[in-house]
Amino acid sequence: MDMIVVMKAGAIDDDVNRVVDRVAELGLVPHPSRGEFRTIIGAIGERTPEAQQQLEQLPGVDEVMAISQPYKLASREFHEADTILDIAGIRVGGPHVNIIAGPCAIESREILFEVGRAVKDAGASILRGGAFKPRSSPYSFKGRGKEGLEILQEAGRELEMPTITEVVDPRDVGVVNEYADMFQIGARNMQNFNLLLEVGKTDKPVFIKRGLSATITELLMSAEYVLSQGNHRVILCERGIRTFGNETRFTLDVSAVPVLQERCHLPVFIDPSHAAGKRDLVPALALAGIAAGASGAIVEVHSCPERALCDGPQAVLPNNFAKLMEQIKQIAEIVGHRVTPWGREDTQPRRAAAGGWGG
Amino acid sequence: MDMIVVMKAGAIDDDVNRVVDRVAELGLVPHPSRGEFRTIIGAIGERTPEAQQQLEQLPGVDEVMAISQPYKLASREFHEADTILDIAGIRVGGPHVNIIAGPCAIESREILFEVGRAVKDAGASILRGGAFKPRSSPYSFKGRGKEGLEILQEAGRELEMPTITEVVDPRDVGVVNEYADMFQIGARNMQNFNLLLEVGKTDKPVFIKRGLSATITELLMSAEYVLSQGNHRVILCERGIRTFGNETRFTLDVSAVPVLQERCHLPVFIDPSHAAGKRDLVPALALAGIAAGASGAIVEVHSCPERALCDGPQAVLPNNFAKLMEQIKQIAEIVGHRVTPWGREDTQPRRAAAGGWGG
């Protein structure tokens, strides 16, 4: 049953009949149940958000309660097993823990290669680097665009790491698709619905960060946008929400990890870097996320953060990243997970083998 | 002075010299002042967000404090007087109070004309109606697109009201520019920076709604994006922020009105409809905003809200809107403002007369 319409104590027969008729008119099957004190009308079928809002306004209606979730394709009910993606031969999701690392922005070929090599050696499996940077100030560095994408592609090939980069404009989906292996949808674009529709038309994995004040349901609805276009390769990422707290840049909502996993089948990552905003706090948050059961983390690393053009204060130094990776590996095992050991036999590129959603 | 670098109590000369050199390297003029207990270094000039982040990370630095605001063109320091826009002959901003009203979405020609006529008769001066609706669910009604824009243009012409409609995609800026008189940037797109840049390249007024969890500074930085492109016709709108409160859809931050007015010269509006989420609460919030000094409000009105395809529960009925307008007019006068009396002599269309930013 999709909705339950609870009538007011004083609702009259006309009110009940009006609701029953309207439920039917909305394409749902009405199931009225006249109790001693209240009448309750179940409405079965494909509910739309409009239907709920419309029924709420009818005379005699006290409340309309949604019983089922508003997302379908993202739901565990629809797809019970964890979705395990195959990204250039790397398994992502479920017990496979992957660490995405690299600099915030692609500033230069040198830095990207230096940092990329370091994070790969430490055990990261996917390389990050921003070419299009959404910045709150129009006067800030906004990334190197296509030139950055070329550097990223080159680094990914040389280091044999799949690459991820942010896309902020539906007009750039084509070019990003050409150069990178995964799309990142940033927190500020989580509800840029046309952008979600565009990446949903590609076959590249889409890594969606939770908006600063997005509820869990809203994040899943954004995933639904991508899934509804036929692209089932979606990863969700908790990256800190905005609260009254001002000691960290954002507040990492670590409970989002188990909550998302209970409700949906997609891989769930965390972003300790943006949540913390300060490098000293990144390891504690990264470990917390892995201990809570995340399938991975995305970590910003820079070899010379005091000269970084973007978010230097939150970038971890390469040697500290290596120490962190060791702890991540150990904690992952305690919770029954395992860090993807890039290059080992069991995770050699084997796109062909991937089945189901991860294909 | 743009920034103050406060050194730690134990900072040594080398630390201080390193900061001084770096301030200079960043294109700013360093002004060190060695106090008895702490050394403080002023940094004068055009600060970038990067510069602050980079200085913070240098050894011996305790804190880097920004003295000036990160926005310029939006600032009262830059433009002391209230910006009064001229929109098709209507004065908007400062003491001129304008009410924008109409249905949430343009559902049909009939409804838009019916509602439009009603709100004009009641005293609204600008007609709203959505053709591109950002919806959290991919399964919701998303507006009638270009067809909707055509209806809106027709209604605006017939009713002699300027029109406003939301644009959600940089690719649609051209078509919206063709049909509507004002761009609305919705809360979820407040930091869709490429969209802001696109509307900044037009000469149509841009009505920017505050994001669900955007700070006042972030809202002003988004205005700065538009202003920086040469379009100085920007209006800001408080529309409710996301808090722990769950009795209303969002929490109207009425203090945003005086805070924005103190910091910036642009007209400030409020949106009681989205903040409330329930029509019964709309009048109280609308009056609160006008009493707090807002230059206007944007109110959703529908003649048959229980059949509305979008946000029916928050739409006010036409007759209640008329009553609300009466109270708005009276309250505006008490705070030294005046509701723009569309059609009266002193506000007859006179584009030519408009000067300054409002031109």
Added chain:
Amino acid sequence: MDMIVVMKAGAIDDDVNRVVDRVAELGLVPHPSRGEFRTIIGAIGERTPEAQQQLEQLPGVDEVMAISQPYKLASREFHEADTILDIAGIRVGGPHVNIIAGPCAIESREILFEVGRAVKDAGASILRGGAFKPRSSPYSFKGRGKEGLEILQEAGRELEMPTITEVVDPRDVGVVNEYADMFQIGARNMQNFNLLLEVGKTDKPVFIKRGLSATITELLMSAEYVLSQGNHRVILCERGIRTFGNETRFTLDVSAVPVLQERCHLPVFIDPSHAAGKRDLVPALALAGIAAGASGAIVEVHSCPERALCDGPQAVLPNNFAKLMEQIKQIAEIVGHRVTPWGREDTQPRRAAAGGWGG
């Protein structure tokens, strides 16, 4: 009906029977309704919070929805008309708008008398002044205690104004009851339940400020604590909630005014001073609250705020307070209210005449 237990789609008969039995065991009357797809069990009677939590955990239960509110005595359902209190002859509540004003803390006899006289002349009807100040720092001025109460009582008598002062400790209820006319329960003590029980045992009006992060329901439950002890003279006050916003000390939730008025019969005030934290913003917030329909405001006024021992930055100067009062009077009338004109015939002390709750 108090609760609706919605069973899961797959719930079996045993699950349903177990719930039915448990509902009965909890002293409620079960009303099962076996629908085609789901079974729903109404539970009628005096619900306790425990009952809901316990039912939620039973096998086969999907959700337990509370239909009625958890408060009773505070509810509009229980007492439909606005409660109008009679406080030393002043009518408080409903359309009677009263302004409580005075310094934050009682610092000296001179300042309290000077400010008191000024606010009375301007039209305030109740005098405020803190003798016990809850301060976040143990090193801050904490008020003058009993000595302060004596000064307050003296000022109230000389100025012929009822007085209000904060009580922070159940052990002080006796002494405050002796000297002041109204108890103020501060935001930080809104859930100091033993303190609520103590003031509930007196017959003095209790002015309860909403906690920094208290929901509307929680505020009403705190009122219920006082009401449940037999003291029905309760006033509620919205004073700003804690959000991510950092431009004001707190965020005035002006929508709390109509929401509380819809749900409950008690007078609703606002506190623009603590919400704003800066005197320049106080008038806008005060007017917003009155325009939204509040039955009054509590405003901090100081004749020399730059030497105040507590919250000087938010204290309004006496002459600005007088200007604000003029606007408050006008706005109150527009929304059908009226500022209590202390000393006029129709509000002469007449305790005897007061009936009902306000007696």
Added chain:
Amino acid sequence: MDMIVVMKAGAIDDDVNRVVDRVAELGLVPHPSRGEFRTIIGAIGERTPEAQQQLEQLPGVDEVMAISQPYKLASREFHEADTILDIAGIRVGGPHVNIIAGPCAIESREILFEVGRAVKDAGASILRGGAFKPRSSPYSFKGRGKEGLEILQEAGRELEMPTITEVVDPRDVGVVNEYADMFQIGARNMQNFNLLLEVGKTDKPVFIKRGLSATITELLMSAEYVLSQGNHRVILCERGIRTFGNETRFTLDVSAVPVLQERCHLPVFIDPSHAAGKRDLVPALALAGIAAGASGAIVEVHSCPERALCDGPQAVLPNNFAKLMEQIKQIAEIVGHRVTPWGREDTQPRRAAAGGWGG
């Protein structure tokens, strides 16, 4: 230096001199530094919150920045090493990880003993149980009071576990001190300052939970209240803050753990039970907190939670608690900590040996 007063660009000499004089009058040493564009005045000495507020209001002042923290005794600067408490022979703080467990409320002797035995066997070192329950509803079960304390004491003795229980009223500090080994100050009483002062006068450890919307600084100021009375045995606990999130009862701010540890020397615990509100989420949050470096957790366990009189939905079953303890032990070791192995040689009760703050 305690504060930096930044003068406005247009401040004149008189403004500067007035500030300098006032700084001296406030008992601080002024250090003016007239820069080319701005004058900055350092103010050295024991700052009070009042002093900062008063200086802010002087003419020509742009901003007053606090350089040092407002707490002293709680600060790392004051006491660099981790405080390790000795509680009945158990070491608490720093690398010693202790798990406090037991039912929410002491409902009966049977349940407390049953749960106590189970959690002790699983490795918990301290027994919890509430005798005075702060409840948002006056109609809820509020604990068994003194009778509950007697049962708790008996259980602690029989199980050889120190006990912790909440105190909510300054009048109850004496009786709680008599029966329990540790005071718990609940989130709703974090700023019940008189209660803090009372427990500060005892010599029992005080476990302070962070308020629902308390900042880190406010939590430390509440600790300062206890410390300032001479009781240095304070433990801090992050228990979830109130945010817009509604999937969990509160949002566990796991970053509070490293932030508090950086700023202060006191042991930091987490409360996964109240944060989650649902037992299924408790393990993930508990592990996250331990991975983030917490010195312990407080976990609610119940043998029959569907009949619990308080917070049953968040109580973990004994067998699941035992599994959780195994993971906690392993994760603690990975981050260099160690779960206190109650009963082992190196932690045998040895009150005499305790030195420093923990004495």
